[in-house]
Amino acid sequence: MRQASDGRLVLPVLNAAGEVVSLQFISGDGGKLFLSGGEKKGCYFPIPARDGGKDGPLLIGEGVATVLSACMATGMAGLVAFDCGNLEAVGRMARETYPERELVFLADNDCTNKDGTPRPDDRNPGLVAARKAAQAVGGKLAVCPAHEERSTDFNDLHQARGLDAVRLVIEKAREEASLPPMPEKTRKYRCLNIEELIKREYPPRDMILAPVLAVQSLSMIFAMRGVGKTFFALSCAYAVASGGGVFGRWFAPLPARVLYIDGEMPAVTLQERLMRIAMSADSAITDPDMLRILTPDEQDGPMPNLGTKEGQEAVEPFLEGVALVVVDNIATLARTGKANDEDSWMPVQEWLLALRRRGISVLLVHHAGKNGSQRGTGAKEDILDTVIELKRPSDYRAEQGARFEVHFTKARGLYGEDTEPFEAMLTIDEQGQCSWTTRKVEDLVKLRVLELLEAGFSEREIVEELKEDHVGRNRVRRIRQELEAEGKSFTKAKGGFGAHKDKG
Numbered sequence: 001m002r003q004a005s006d007g008r009l010v011l012p013v014l015n016a017a018g019e020v021v022s023l024q025f026i027s028g029d030g031g032k033l034f035l036s037g038g039e040k041k042g043c044y045f046p047i048p049a050r051d052g053g054k055d056g057p058l059l060i061g062e063g064v065a066t067v068l069s070a071c072m073a074t075g076m077a078g079l080v081a082f083d084c085g086n087l088e089a090v091g092r093m094a095r096e097t098y099p100e101r102e103l104v105f106l107a108d109n110d111c112t113n114k115d116g117t118p119r120p121d122d123r124n125p126g127l128v129a130a131r132k133a134a135q136a137v138g139g140k141l142a143v144c145p146a147h148e149e150r151s152t153d154f155n156d157l158h159q160a161r162g163l164d165a166v167r168l169v170i171e172k173a174r175e176e177a178s179l180p181p182m183p184e185k186t187r188k189y190r191c192l193n194i195e196e197l198i199k200r201e202y203p204p205r206d207m208i209l210a211p212v213l214a215v216q217s218l219s220m221i222f223a224m225r226g227v228g229k230t231f232f233a234l235s236c237a238y239a240v241a242s243g244g245g246v247f248g249r250w251f252a253p254l255p256a257r258v259l260y261i262d263g264e265m266p267a268v269t270l271q272e273r274l275m276r277i278a279m280s281a282d283s284a285i286t287d288p289d290m291l292r293i294l295t296p297d298e299q300d301g302p303m304p305n306l307g308t309k310e311g312q313e314a315v316e317p318f319l320e321g322v323a324l325v326v327v328d329n330i331a332t333l334a335r336t337g338k339a340n341d342e343d344s345w346m347p348v349q350e351w352l353l354a355l356r357r358r359g360i361s362v363l364l365v366h367h368a369g370k371n372g373s374q375r376g377t378g379a380k381e382d383i384l385d386t387v388i389e390l391k392r393p394s395d396y397r398a399e400q401g402a403r404f405e406v407h408f409t410k411a412r413g414l415y416g417e418d419t420e421p422f423e424a425m426l427t428i429d430e431q432g433q434c435s436w437t438t439r440k441v442e443d444l445v446k447l448r449v450l451e452l453l454e455a456g457f458s459e460r461e462i463v464e465e466l467k468e469d470h471v472g473r474n475r476v477r478r479i480r481q482e483l484e485a486e487g488k489s490f491t492k493a494k495g496g497f498g499a500h501k502d503k504g
Contacts, residue, residue: 024045058098062080070106111150141173142174257289261328402424
């Protein structure tokens with residue numbers, strides 16, 4: 001614990017391994033702030049026992065003043081959880097680290113509302129959270145008595161009645177048996193009738209990357225290997241984090257925090273691509289923590305398996321304040337069961353829906369299968385709002401690098417021009433700056449049909465020439481009619497309009 005130059009108290013925030021992962025700043029008026037981007041869940045600030053012992057009871061409470069008063073009154077060691085929502089996570093960490101130690105949870109008694117009216121026990125956040133934490137790990141519960149019928153904590157009790165009053169409450173709690181585990185309750189589901197649903201006020205789904213990614217949206221991009229889906233995803237992530245745009249078509253109205261989970265790319269390649277994107281972006285990321293990257297090269301072991309509860313919990317500390325999670329890619333980060341097994345996808349689907357309920361959007365990056373659609377079970381697309389396929393144009397050349405067509409194979413809530421396919425091409429100049437140029441796919445098809453018509457190709461031959469672009473005869477005829485309406489004229493192929501041209 002230190003004091004900053006501006007007078008604020010600075011507390012290191014430690015994780016289970018005892019590493020400093022954040023800082024808490026406490027001002028003279030009691031205001032509290034954490035270091036931007038730092039961890040908190042399951043993290044704590046330790047207060048040692050008076051005699052330096054490491055085997056006695058351990059007091060766990062919300063704020064540093066509360067725990068410090070309890071430790072001063074008893075001589076015991078304590079852990080500061082920082083808020084009531086973190087009590088259970090810190091308690092579980094303590095139980096795993098010290099399986100034999102007695103754990104005593106210090107319950108703030110939030111017994112009154114802000115206007116002074118009484119609050120029932122089941123709506124007392126300090127009491128409810130401390131009791132739940134004690135029940136979760138077999139701990140004991142010390143409830144701070146109300147002072148003058150107002151909300152109070154053990155530091156308030158210390159100031160009002162002295163340390164002996166604090167000590168007596170804790171000693172009495174230690175004489176009681178540990179709280180038994182809370183019995184599992186049957187979940188109660190809520191069902192609305194049509195009038196209730198229509199009248200219910202839900203917040204509007206704002207955009208985080210208009211028009212393709214909305215708040216709470218679940219989306220996927222897929223492509224064959226080497227098409228450019230990672231560069232595509234990184235560009236989207238950077239645009240959201242900076243409040244900028246991508247392709248000159250999609251724009252983030254405001255900067256939002258992004259977590260990019262990469263499953264396979266070398267960190268040096270990721271670094272190179274992000275540097276190029278940053279150099280050419282139309283807006284800069286002003287706070288580095290707006291875009292955080294979880295990359296394999298920085299880990300001591302394998303990346304989290306998001307198809308398991310353990311893997312999902314492993315990324316939980318990085319989700320605080322995040323608006324968009326990019327998972328690149330499913331094959332390397334959801335390693336459960338077979339790709340075609342619908343049941344194997346269910347744990348990932350449950351996690352995605354849980355993130356949606358928390359207001360977090362997700363962009364999944366996936367490979368295309370041999371048949372051209374996304375690899376594996378079609379169940380992956382059931383809950384998604386948007387599915388985007390990237391594919392090579394039929395006239396693609398290897399030296400063109402990242403050049404692909406963007407097609408919407410599913411677009412919930414998108415209409416009209418927003419869903420029209422377009423081609424995007426990345427160009428990199430001599431200074432290393434990159435930029436995207438785009439054109440409508442329909443314009444490219446029209447240009448190609450014009451070239452073939454002027455070369456004397458018949459409709460049938462044009463269809464054969466453009467079969468990889470899935471251009472049918474009706475489309476060719478419509479484009480020709482449009483071109484003729486614009487004043488273009490073409491010599492009919494030998495054998496009449498639509499027949500094969502004379503190749504002899």
